[in-house]
Structures are given as structure tokens and as C-alpha cells.
Amino acid sequence: xxxxIALAGNPNSGKTTLFNALTGSNQFVGNWPGVTVEKKExxxxxxxxxxxxxxxxxxxxxxxxxxxxxxxxxxxxxxxxEKPDAIINIIDGTNLERNLYLTTQLTELGIPVIAAVNMMxxxxxxxxxxxxxRLAKDxxxxxxxxxxxxxxxxxxxxxxxxxxxxxxxxxxxxxRFEGCxxxxxxxxxxxxxxxxxxxxxxxYAVKLFERDKKVQESxxxxxxxxxxxxEDILSCEKExxxxxxxIITGERYNYIGSIIEDCYKKRVKEQMSxxxxxxxxxxxxFLALPIFALVMFAVYYVSVTTVxxxxxxxxxxxxxxxxxxxxxxxxxxxxxxxxxxxGLLVDGIISGVGAVLGFVPQMLVLFLFLAFLxxxxxxxxxxFIMDRIFRKFGLSGKSFIPMLIGIGCxxxxxxxxxxxxxxxDRKMTIMTTTFIPCGAxxxxxxxxAGALFDGAPWVAPSAYFVxxxxxxxxGIILKKTKMFAGDPAPxxxxxxxxxxxxxxxxxxxxxxxxxxxxxxxxxxxxxSTIFVWFAQSFGFEGGSFGMVEDxxxxxxxxxxxxxxWIFTPLGWGxxxxxxxxxxxxxxxxxxxxxxGILYGFGEVAEDGAEIWxxxxxxxxxxxxxxxxxxxxxxxxxxxAMGAIKREMNNIKWxxxxxxxxxxxxxxxxxxxxxxxxxxxxxxxxxxxxxAFVLIVGFLYLLFRPYKERGGSYLER
Amino acid sequence: MPLxxxxxGQELPIRKIGGKEETRRFLEGxxxxxxxxxxxxxxxxxxxxxxxxxxxxAISKEMANKIxx
Numbered sequence: 001x002x003x004x005i006a007l008a009g010n011p012n013s014g015k016t017t018l019f020n021a022l023t024g025s026n027q028f029v030g031n032w033p034g035v036t037v038e039k040k041e042x043x044x045x046x047x048x049x050x051x052x053x054x055x056x057x058x059x060x061x062x063x064x065x066x067x068x069x070x071x072x073x074x075x076x077x078x079x080x081x082e083k084p085d086a087i088i089n090i091i092d093g094t095n096l097e098r099n100l101y102l103t104t105q106l107t108e109l110g111i112p113v114i115a116a117v118n119m120m121x122x123x124x125x126x127x128x129x130x131x132x133x134r135l136a137k138d139x140x141x142x143x144x145x146x147x148x149x150x151x152x153x154x155x156x157x158x159x160x161x162x163x164x165x166x167x168x169x170x171x172x173x174x175x176r177f178e179g180c181x182x183x184x185x186x187x188x189x190x191x192x193x194x195x196x197x198x199x200x201x202x203x204y205a206v207k208l209f210e211r212d213k214k215v216q217e218s219x220x221x222x223x224x225x226x227x228x229x230x231e232d233i234l235s236c237e238k239e240x241x242x243x244x245x246x247i248i249t250g251e252r253y254n255y256i257g258s259i260i261e262d263c264y265k266k267r268v269k270e271q272m273s274x275x276x277x278x279x280x281x282x283x284x285x286f287l288a289l290p291i292f293a294l295v296m297f298a299v300y301y302v303s304v305t306t307v308x309x310x311x312x313x314x315x316x317x318x319x320x321x322x323x324x325x326x327x328x329x330x331x332x333x334x335x336x337x338x339x340x341x342x343g344l345l346v347d348g349i350i351s352g353v354g355a356v357l358g359f360v361p362q363m364l365v366l367f368l369f370l371a372f373l374x375x376x377x378x379x380x381x382x383x384f385i386m387d388r389i390f391r392k393f394g395l396s397g398k399s400f401i402p403m404l405i406g407i408g409c410x411x412x413x414x415x416x417x418x419x420x421x422x423x424x425d426r427k428m429t430i431m432t433t434t435f436i437p438c439g440a441x442x443x444x445x446x447x448x449a450g451a452l453f454d455g456a457p458w459v460a461p462s463a464y465f466v467x468x469x470x471x472x473x474x475g476i477i478l479k480k481t482k483m484f485a486g487d488p489a490p491x492x493x494x495x496x497x498x499x500x501x502x503x504x505x506x507x508x509x510x511x512x513x514x515x516x517x518x519x520x521x522x523x524x525x526x527x528s529t530i531f532v533w534f535a536q537s538f539g540f541e542g543g544s545f546g547m548v549e550d551x552x553x554x555x556x557x558x559x560x561x562x563x564x565w566i567f568t569p570l571g572w573g574x575x576x577x578x579x580x581x582x583x584x585x586x587x588x589x590x591x592x593x594x595x596g597i598l599y600g601f602g603e604v605a606e607d608g609a610e611i612w613x614x615x616x617x618x619x620x621x622x623x624x625x626x627x628x629x630x631x632x633x634x635x636x637x638x639x640a641m642g643a644i645k646r647e648m649n650n651i652k653w654x655x656x657x658x659x660x661x662x663x664x665x666x667x668x669x670x671x672x673x674x675x676x677x678x679x680x681x682x683x684x685x686x687x688x689x690x691a692f693v694l695i696v697g698f699l700y701l702l703f704r705p706y707k708e709r710g711g712s713y714l715e716r
Numbered sequence: 717m718p719l720x721x722x723x724x725g726q727e728l729p730i731r732k733i734g735g736k737e738e739t740r741r742f743l744e745g746x747x748x749x750x751x752x753x754x755x756x757x758x759x760x761x762x763x764x765x766x767x768x769x770x771x772x773x774a775i776s777k778e779m780a781n782k783i784x785x
Binding site: 064066098101102246250253275279280283288380381383384385388391491492493494497 | 735738739741742743744745746747749750752757758759760761762763765767768769770771772773774775776777778779
């Protein structure tokens with residue numbers, strides 16, 4: 001027998017921890033149909049072997065079943081249309097009142113509900129008492145005490161949940177509303193009888209009473225019935241002197257208040273909790289930013305410079321450089337492998353993919369820190385701290401987290417934009433996140449800084465500055481377009497209590513993000529390194545097609561020469577630079593390697609120290625910086641583009657994002673080169689004029705007035 | 717008075733919630749209901765962290781201005 005159980009609960013109630021504890025590693029992650037809200041499914045442990053199966057579906061974290069956020073709509077549609085056999089409702093025991101609000105709505109659905117009161121260990125530690133039997137009676141469903149973090153009560157919960165799912169017995173909500181509300185609801189129930197499932201009559205009736213638009217549309221009731229219902233609602237509203245939806249909300253909280261009084265014993269006078277004390281300091285108006293800067297510096301310092309750098313160097317130089325590559329080469333030579341095949345395998349695939357995998361340790365260290373910051377609750381505070389600043393250029397504080405993760409890799413960065421509920425804010429965040437120099441762009445910065453600027457210390461910070469400036473300017477410019485006009489959604493976000501995350505959860509989240517990066521190395525990058533290797537090793541030489549001696553005759557050179565003119569106004573219309581920029585689309589870390597190959601040095605160090613001389617010969621400083629800027633801002637690598645496409649969930653928006661990024665990169669790079677050349681060499685030409693025109697246009701877009709909301713263009 | 721000018725640490729009952737329907741309902745789900753108690757925990761450039769029904773919620777200045785205590 002197969003049963004389907006839904007897991008529902010508030011955000012921050014320990015839902016993910018419980019889901020992991022119940023299902024272990026039997027998970028399947030996907031998307032809810034049509035939206036970018038993540039859907040997780042798993043088989044409950046212990047029920048797979050006996051010819052029985054219990055599938056647990058993790059619903060998004062929600063506060064209620066009203067239809068106002070995407071998460072609520074998704075959860076509601078699932079519960080109504082797919083009718084799971086049971087619902088596990090996880091409740092944060094330290095915050096009963098708010099959590100029970102959702103419970104009162106779930107029990108109306110006519111689906112068996114089992115409530116799992118989480119964090120019971122904390123409740124007891126705080127010296128508070130909760131009478132489980134009474135709670136069960138008051139809310140009208142089974143209640144189990146658990147601690148998802150410590151794994152207490154999980155097995156019991158699983159067994160009971162499966163048992164009630166099999167029994168198929170409906171729950172009757174124990175709560176009743178005020179007399180006149182019940183009267184109206186009873187009338188509505190009569191009206192909808194026959195239109196809906198008998199067990200869900202009450203839920204539909206309550207929703208119709210609230211004038212829920214989505215429910216009204218789905219039922220297709222005739223006008224007479226609707227008018228009849230409206231009469232009932234109006235008379236009740238008159239009696240209660242409030243609007244229908246507020247009446248229901250008020251009634252629910254009243255009822256919850258009486259439950260709490262009945263079964264919950266609080267300590268007499270509560271003092272400030274530890275979380276409140278930490279928040280007093282961490283979100284203090286003077287200390288918040290310095291503390292935040294310090295934390296970020298520490299994370300960045302450890303993961304990029306010290307530990308991360310050490311691990312990356314070891315992977316690149318020792319693991320691949322000294323062990324795998326020489327071993328593979330001699331192994332292939334020993335078995336008499338053809339020269340071209342050895343070349344493909346060693347120089348193409350292993351070196352190419354290896355260069356990418358070299359970043360994995362560094363990235364894992366960064367993701368480990370971020371997972372910890374997320375797990376302990378500080379990440380939510382960061383969004384709060386940054387909100388006022390981000391609001392100034394049209395983004396919300398929640399946009400900061402994707403950008404922070406984007407320092408490591410744009411793919412999980414773009415994916416992290418899912419936590420932003422507002423559609424406009426999310427799209428804008430997706431478009432701008434990859435402007436932040438990711439880990440893979442660092443070698444390009446090091447190459448340009450070393451080769452053309454004598455390793456001047458300002459080059460690397462300036463790259464981050466360019467990235468941040470691009471985000472700020474894009475925020476302002478896009479906000480003034482028709483598509484994004486309007487205020488950013490007001491910032492409302494629950495801040496979880498500070499707590500130490502479990503090792504398992506931190507590692508799991510680290511791994512999930514790291515894995516999305518490794519997957520790209522194994523698929524897209526593998527294919528493209530094979531292509532690049534082929535294109536640079538083969539071509540027409542001496543009238544016939546074959547492996548070429550001189551790379552100038554290769555297919556790659558032909559492609560590069562064909563498109564190089566596009567980049568002439570940017571100062572690097574040389575086919576080698578054009579090819580490097582193209583391979584950068586595959587993966588940014590390829591740019592340095594490509595230069596290495598094209599200048600005939602084969603394997604080069606991460607910062608390309610061997611080719612500094614050659615590069616300095618063919619680039620001017622202005623051209624080099626323009627090349628750097630272009631590569632920082634233009635469309636990111638294929639993997640990140642894939643992530644953008646997935647998160648936008650709309651092909652038009654995807655092309656708009658990519659187009660915007662590329663045009664911006666081209667414009668900025670052109671201005672950098674033309675004006676840089678004017679400043680250093682005094683050359684004035686048509687390009688300089690174009691640059692100045694572009695700057696004026698850019699400034700216009702930046703400083704023109706905001707579009708009036710609800711203004712003329714909307715009315716038209 | 718709007719919540720933005722309430723004193724830090726003082727527990728106050730909510731008298732009225734304004735603003736768009738959508739946001740108001742979302743706030744209700746989070747525990748902001750008329751008659752319920754709120755405490756401002758800290759303030760940063762007008763954005764607030766408030767305590768409501770045993771949970772901490774961060775809200776922007778614009779939102780807090782619409783909550784009357």
C-alpha cells in the first residue's frame with residue numbers, strides 16, 4: 001500500500017530538519033509545476049521494505065493558507081487537488097500561538113492531521129509546560145512531541161502518521177467561531193453541498209466567507225447562490241463591525257488564545273531571551289555594520305586567501321599537476337595510445353576539467369561558512385541590516401544573500417534568489433547577481449593585474465568595485481523602466497532564534513551548493529573543453545584538413561578572426577583575445593588557460609605568470625582593463641546562464657537578462673578603453689565621441705525621474 | 717502612534733493595521749493582529765525588529781509606519 005503524506009509548517013519551525021530526519025537520504029528535489037518554488041519528496045525511512053511505501057512531500061514554509069504568497073498558493077493547491085492521505089503539521093513549541101494559526105486552517109481541510117510539536121527540549125529547558133493531551137483535544141487531532149534537532153520522537157511520529165494515513169479517518173476541527181459567523185458558514189455549507197467533496201465543505205465555506213477570489217472562481221457557482229452567500233456575509237459583517245476576512249483571523253487567534261490558556265504554562269515573567277540580547281548588539285544601529293563587515297572579512301579571508309587558497313593550490317599543483325596529469329600521460333604512452341588521443345584526454349579533458357575542479361575546495365569552504373551563517377540565524381539579520389541600503393537602489397535586503405553566495409559561484413548564487421518572494425525583486429536580483437566577481441573570475445583579475453599593472457594592489461579591489469557599481473547602477477536604471485517600476489515589496493521577514501545548527505544540516509547545504517558546481521564541471525565544461533581542444537588542434541594546413549602544427553591555422557583561430565572586429569572598439573580586436581572571451585562563456589576560469597595555450601605555453605599557473613610578457617606586448621593598459629571589465633560583466637558562464645534560465649522560468653526574461661548584461665559589459669568596456677586611451681595617450685577619434693555619447697545616455701537613464709506608479713502609461 | 721516611533725523595549729497593543737490588503741494579511745499570518753502585543757527589540761535606520769507572539773520579525777520602516785500602537 002502506498003500512502004502520501006504532506007509536511008506543512010511555518011518557516012523556521014524546523015521543517016527541513018524534520019524532513020531530513022524522516023526521510024534520510026531518500027530524497028528527490030524538483031520544482032512545483034510552473035513555479036520556481038522548490039519541491040522536495042522523500043520516502044519515509046522504514047516503510048519501504050515491507051512492500052509498503054510512505055511518500056513524504058515537503059510543502060513550502062507558510063504562515064497560513066490564504067492565497068497571497070506563491071508558497072501559500074502552491075501548498076494550498078497541492079492539499080486541495082492532490083488530497084494527500086495525511087498531513088504532518090510541524091509546530092514550533094516555543095512559538096505556539098503563531099504556529100497554531102496554520103493548524104486551525106489545516107484541520108478544516110478534511111484531511112487527517114497529526115501535529116508534531118517541535119523543540120520540546122527547549123520548551124522544557126525554558127521551564128515551560130505543555131499539556132499534550134489537552135492540546136490534542138483542543139485542536140482535534142493527534143499530537144506528538146518531538147525534537148527534530150536531537151532526533152527525539154521521530155520514529156513515533158512516522159509510525160503514527162502512517163497509521164492515520166492508512167485509517168483514512170477525517171478530523172473534525174474542534175474550533176468553532178462566534179455564533180453569527182457559524183450561522184453564516186452553515187448557510188454557505190448548504191449552498192456548496194454537491195459542488196465540493198463532502199469532507200471539505202467547511203473549508204470551502206470558510207474561504208467563501210472570506211471572499212477568497214481563487215475559491216470563488218474555482219467553484220463556478222451561479223449568480224443566485226453567490227448573491228445569497230454575499231447576503232449572509234454582509235449581515236455578519238454588520239453584526240461584528242469588521243470585514244469578513246478580519247473576522248475569521250480574529251476568531252482564529254481568539255480560539256488559539258483559549259487553547260494556550262488551557263494547556264500551556266508559561267513562566268511567570270519572561271526575561272529577555274538570549275536571542276533578544278544578541279540582537280540588541282548584532283543589529284544595534286551603530287554596531288551592526290562594523291560587526292557585519294568583520295564577519296564578512298573573516299569569511300572571505302579564510303575561504304579565499306588562507307585555507308581556501310592552500311586547498312586550491314594543492315588541488316591544482318599537486319593533485320592534478322604532479323600526480324594525475326603526469327600519471328595519465330605516462331600511462332597512456334605506456335599502452336601505446338595514439339598521440340592525438342593522449343592530447344585530447346590529457347591536455348583537453350583532464351587539464352580543462354581539472355582547472356575547474358581546482359576551485360571546488362575553495363568553494364566548499366566558503367559554502368560551509370555560509371551554511372553555518374544561515375543555519376545559526378545570522379543570515380536573516382544580514383538581509384535586515386542591508387535592506388535600507390539596498391532599498392536605495394531598488395533592491396531588497398534579501399537580494400544580498402544571492403550576491404554573497406555569488407562571490408563563490410554564480411550558480412548557487414542565482415539559485416539562492418528563490419527566497420525572495422516578490423517577483424520583480426527576484427528577477428532583478430537574478431539579473432545582477434553575476435556582476436559580482438565569482439571565484440572563477442579571480443584568475444582573470446590576477447592575470448591582468450600582474451601582466452599590465454605590475455600587480456598594482458588597486459586592480460583586484462577595483463574589480464569588486466566595478467561589480468558593485470554595476471549592481472547599483474543596474475538597480476537604479478532598471479527600476480526606472482516600465483518593467484520594474486514601483487516600490488520594492490515591503491520588507492517583512494521572520495528572524496529565527498539564534499541556535500547552533502546541526503553538523504548534518506550544515507554539511508548537507510554545503511554539499512548541495514557545491515554539487516551544483518561540480519555537476520557543471522562534469523557536463524557543460526567537459527563537453528566544451530573537448531570542443532575547444534578539437535577546434536584549436538584541427539584546421540586546414542597545407543590544403544588539407546587535419547591536426548595543425550601552428551595554431552594560427554586552427555578552426556579556433558578562424559572563428560576568432562571572424563568575430564574579432566566586434567571587439568576592436570574595445571581595444572582588443574585580436575583573435576586570441578576574442579577566443580579567450582568566448583571560452584570564458586564556457587567557464588571564466590578558462591580565459592587564463594586559453595591565453596596560455598594560444599601564446600604557446602601549454603599549462604600555465606593560475607594567474608598565468610608565464611604569459612605576462614606576451615600579454616603586455618599585445619595589450620595596452622586601457623585595452624587590458626577593458627578586457628577585464630568586459631569579462632566581469634558580460635553574460636556569465638554557460639552553467640550560470642542555465643541557472644538564470646531555470647530561475648527566470650521564462651525564455652523571454654532569460655534573453656532579456658543575458659542581453660542586458662552583454663550590452664552593459666560592451667558599453668562599459670568601450671568607455672573604459674576609449675577614455676582610458678584619451679587620458680593616457682591623448683588619442684581622440686570617433687570611438688572617443690561614441691564613448692562620450694554613451695556616457696551621456698547612461699547618465700540620462702540613471703538620473704531621469706522615476707516612472708509614476710499608476711501613472712498615465714498604466715491607464716492607457 | 718506608528719510603531720516606528722514607539723520606544724524600544726516597551727510592550728504595546730496593536731490598534732490598527734493599514735496598508736495594502738495583501739501585506740496586511742501577510743502580517744496577520746505572522747501574528748500582527750489588532751489587540752495583540754508588540755515590542756520593538758531594535759531599530760536600524762528606521763527598519764525595526766519587533767517581537768510579536770514569541771517570534772522576532774524584521775519589518776521595514778514603510779511597513780512599521782502602517783502599524784498603529
